[in-house]
Amino acid sequence: MTTRPRSTAGAGPARGRRRSSHSLDAVLDATVQLLDEAGGAALTFRSLAARLRTGVGTIYWYVASKEELLDRATDHALGPVLEAIDAVPEGEDPIDDLRRMAIVLFDAIVERPWLSAYFMRSMEIQVTSLRLYERLGRPTLRMDLTPRQRFHAVSAVTGFAVGTAADLGQEPPEAMLDDGADRDELLHRYADxxxxxDADDYPFVHDIVDEFDGHDDVDQFRAGLELILAGLRLEAAG
Amino acid sequence: MTTRPRSTAGAGPARGRRRSSHSLDAVLDATVQLLDEAGGAALTFRSLAARLRTGVGTIYWYVASKEELLDRATDHALGPVLEAIDAVPEGEDPIDDLRRMAIVLFDAIVERPWLSAYFMRSMEIQVTSLRLYERLGRPTLRMDLTPRQRFHAVSAVTGFAVGTAADLGQEPPEAMLDDGADRDELLHRYADxxxxxDADDYPFVHDIVDEFDGHDDVDQFRAGLELILAGLRLEAAG
DNA sequence: TATGTTGATCGAACATTGTTCGATAAGCTT
DNA sequence: AAGCTTATCGAACAATGTTCGATCAACATA
Known part of the structure; x- marks a missing residue:
């Protein structure tokens, strides 16, 4: 019978009785490293095996498929995010707390865009993202809301954070590599x-193009978040 | 020199002087068909070629890469959505109009989850998604807002709609095929x-689990949308 | 009509990927 | 020592995106 090794979560080195030169944690660490360094396209079983100085077959001993690898790597990388959110102190206003947590989550995903793809999926399966959901939701328990309102509000906040960060994470087409244009330069080109x-056909686009040009993604997210939170505050007051 | 045929947009059959048994539109139609029938994983150049009764090389004559194929197919499929949004009559309250448009957009993406992946990307490149953005933004021109507020609000609404629909579009893991469990059954399992x-460790999750169990995705989206719109209304009133 | 040019088609071949599988060693139990 | 479990390894397979040269069909020019 070929079982997988118990997740040596937090335990000492080589927790299993048999000595193992690798471990699930090592595989996950290397996966996150590769993802961080070169993005999702660079993560192949062969590159991962090369980094771990082992064969592809070994990775398949710890993980059944690439899907599971990414699921687990996502959950793995979400650990520090959970800690950061836990570190948010409970303040006077629950909405302030929720705002702070949402920003922490957003920043984390912006820094690691590949997180977004598996975040939602893993919410219902893995542990860490469910805990994140729990932490994000707790402030709403102090508000005068129905469970249904809480469920919708917290889902909206997390969905907005993850969705927005996911969009930002998409790397632009080929235009960047042609000449050495950075993000601001690209934005400027699109704006132009x-x-x-035609101003008559696109009145709105013309109205906001100066804002689009050179806009800050984080500001944009924060503004949207404020709208949601303002609506929520209104709901709790009513 | 090998040029690509001018996009025979709306023109008669075989607009180019040389007769062509295929066309870019035909390729895009078949692509959308395959995507609708069997999802993104089923779309390969070979399956597409088989459906068109041609060779893979032919497709590469119309399209430079799979990325471009999906970009163009997305824009292609967005056409009817744009029409549907254009059909929304201008009403008394701009926020009502914005709400209606957002729901149309959301419904369209839920029906075709593969749209979401390239929607945002194509917004800055392709035509149709920019027009959609324009239409979504127009109601805000009738409100007392700064361009910056408009930009943030419309970006939030579209981002929320696309992001939420994208999450819903992800097909659940393997649990569905094991036994014939539908969505409600899956939700119920997760809920259980x-x-x-532990109720002490997860007070929020316990508070909302009955709402999560058997919840309707559209309701969830609408509730989040209402929060954003309420915040926006507040902003315009202040 | 003959010839060359361009638009368009086709599928074999290549590189890269995820995945499978049998061979094989290393530790542990008996 | 024998046997079982844990773990490692890489060759081999199937599927995929992409390239490329061969080839044909329509048209222009002479």
């Missing part, structure tokens, strides 16, 4: 293209 | 697992 459109 | 957690 928008400005060239 | 949540109920089994």
């Amino acid at each position: 293209r928008w400005r060239a459109l | 697992r949540w109920r089994a957690l």
Whole structure:
């Protein structure tokens, strides 16, 4: 019978009785490293095996498929995020607490865009993301809301944070590598293209193009978050 | 020199001088069909070629890569959505109009989850998604807001709609095929697992688990949308 | 009509990927 | 020593995106 080794979560080195030069944690660490360094496209079983100085077959002993590898790596990388959110002190206003937590979550995903793809999925399966959901939801327990309102509000906040961060994480097409243009330069190009459109056909786009040009993604997220929170505050007051 | 045929957008059959048994539109139609029938995983150049009764090389004559194929197919499928949003009549309250449009957009993406992946990306490149953005933004022109507030609000609404729909689009793991469990059954299983957690460690999860069990995705989205719109209304009133 | 040019088609071949599987060693129990 | 479990390894397989040269069909020009 071929069982997988029990997750040596937090235990000493080589917790299993048999000595193992590798471990699930080592595999996950290397996975996160590769993901961080070169993005999702660079993560292959062969590159991972090379980094671990082992064969591809070994990785398949710890993990049944690439899907499971990414699921577990996501959960693995979510650990520190959970700690950071736990570190948010309970303040006077529950909405302030919720805001702080949402920003921590958003920042973490922006830094590691590959998290978003498996975050939602893992919420219902893995442990860490469910705990994150729990922490995000706790402030709402101090508010005068129905369970249904709480469920919808917290889902909206997390969904908005993850969804927005996911969009930002998509790397732009080929235009960047052609010449050495950074994000601001790209934004500026798109903005100019928008400005060239007919003002009668695109009144809204013209109205906001100066804001789009050179805008800060974090500001944009915060503004949207404020809308949700303002709506929530209203709901709790009513 | 090998040029690509000018997009025969709306023109008669075989607009190019040379007769072509296929066309970019035909390729895009078949792509959307395959995507609808069997999801993103089923779309391969070979299956697409088989459906079109042609060779893979032919597809590469119309499209430079799979990325471009999906970009164009997304834009192609967004056409009817744009029409549906254009069909929303201008009403008394701009926020009501924005709500209606957002729901149309959300419904369209839920029906075709593969749209979400390239929607945001194509917003800055392709035509149709920019037009959608324009339409979504127009109601805000009738409100007392700064361009910056409009930009943030419309970005939040579209981001929330696309992001939420994208999450819903992810097909659940293997649990569905093991036994013939539908969505409600799956939800129920997860809910039961949540109920089994320690109530002291997971007070929020326990508070909302009955709402999670059997919840409707559309309701959830609408509730979140209402929060954003309520916040926006407040902003415009202040 | 003959010839060359361009638009368009086709599928074999290549590189890369996820995954399987049998061989094999290393530790542990008896 | 024998046997079982744990773990490692890489060759081999199937599927996929992509390239490329061969080839044909329509048109222009002479």
